Amino acid sequence: MLHRRLPLIALLAVSGSPRHDLHAQDSTVVWAGNVQANGNLLYGAASQRVFSAGAGVQRESKSLQWRADVSGGYGDSRDQDTRLRRVIVRNARATASLDWHPMAAFSPFAFGTAESSLQQRIASRISSGIGGKWTLWRPGVAAGAFVQDASISAAVLAEDTRSLAAWSVVDGERGAGSRYRWSVRARYRRLLTPTLRFSHLSFYQPTVGRVSRYTLEATSELSMPVLSRAEFTITHRERLDSEARERGASSIRDGQLLFGMRAAF
Numbered sequence: 288m289l290h291r292r293l294p295l296i297a298l299l300a301v302s303g304s305p306r307h308d309l310h311a312q313d314s315t316v317v318w319a320g321n322v323q324a325n326g327n328l329l330y331g332a333a334s335q336r337v338f339s340a341g342a343g344v345q346r347e348s349k350s351l352q353w354r355a356d357v358s359g360g361y362g363d364s365r366d367q368d369t370r371l372r373r374v375i376v377r378n379a380r381a382t383a384s385l386d387w388h389p390m391a392a393f394s395p396f397a398f399g400t401a402e403s404s405l406q407q408r409i410a411s412r413i414s415s416g417i418g419g420k421w422t423l424w425r426p427g428v429a430a431g432a433f434v435q436d437a438s439i440s441a442a443v444l445a446e447d448t449r450s451l452a453a454w455s456v457v458d459g460e461r462g463a464g465s466r467y468r469w470s471v472r473a474r475y476r477r478l479l480t481p482t483l484r485f486s487h488l489s490f491y492q493p494t495v496g497r498v499s500r501y502t503l504e505a506t507s508e509l510s511m512p513v514l515s516r517a518e519f520t521i522t523h524r525e526r527l528d529s530e531a532r533e534r535g536a537s538s539i540r541d542g543q544l545l546f547g548m549r550a551a552f
Contacts, residue, residue: 320344325522325547337362337376339545352389357381360543376543377405386420394420396440406541407526408451408462408534416470418442433484433510435477442470444492450534462530467495468502484510484518503527510549517550 322342329335341358362376380402388394399415420440450463469492476486486508493501505525512518526541 323549325545352386407531410449414446416444462533
């Protein structure tokens with residue numbers, strides 16, 4: 288069994304990179320940030336509304352990139368016959384990453400994530416790991432803060448999951464506990480037209496020694512600038528957790544289609 292605090296220690300290590308070393312290696316340091324709000328509304332036999340919001344900050348030089356993001360979502364549904372409304376979406380996520388030589392063809396990185404999800408019955412999931420990224424394509428043409436590229440990465444991570452179900456108390460059972468995972472990530476970002484941008488990010492994370500236990504996340508986004516520092520976004524997000532039903536979820540699948548705005552600063 289993994290020590291429960293191992294992911295926390297690694298997450299603190301990711302978040303605490305010394306600033307003076309970065310300035311000593313490269314005097315050109317760029318700060319960037321963004322905030323985003325999304326939502327959708329469905330109606331008919333049952334009315335549904337889903338909202339999400341997030342913010343991120345990034346500090347980058349040629350030798351080091353540090354990034355932190357937070358996001359959360361809420362949604363509810365009301366039956367048109369009974370008029371009763373219930374919460375169907377409630378989640379939160381915080382991530383931090385450290386990438387050495389981010390513009391190189393190969394770059395090592397470290398990362399940490401903390402999250403919760405009502406849909407997948409996760410009270411808390413904390414993970415951290417290390418890996419390497421290979422950039423296969425980068426044309427060197429950027430539109431503002433949007434960088435075109437294609438990359439794949441591989442990593443190994445430690446994870447500790449606690450279920451919302453009161454009976455999930457045994458590690459390795461009922462979809463909870465501590466474990467190691469492999470992580471494979473693919474990312475693609477491209478300008479489709481001078482004003483239309485497409486990005487896709489996929490994660491596949493099977494447990495070490497048992498690939499039938501896995502998580503899979505795929506996010507695709509179209510964005511279009513509407514102001515100098517604001518853009519309209521359409522985001523499709525798909526998340527699968529093979530052990531979600533063991534924690535009491537109705538499905539291993541959690542998908543959302545969101546429309547929103549993002550502002551950069």
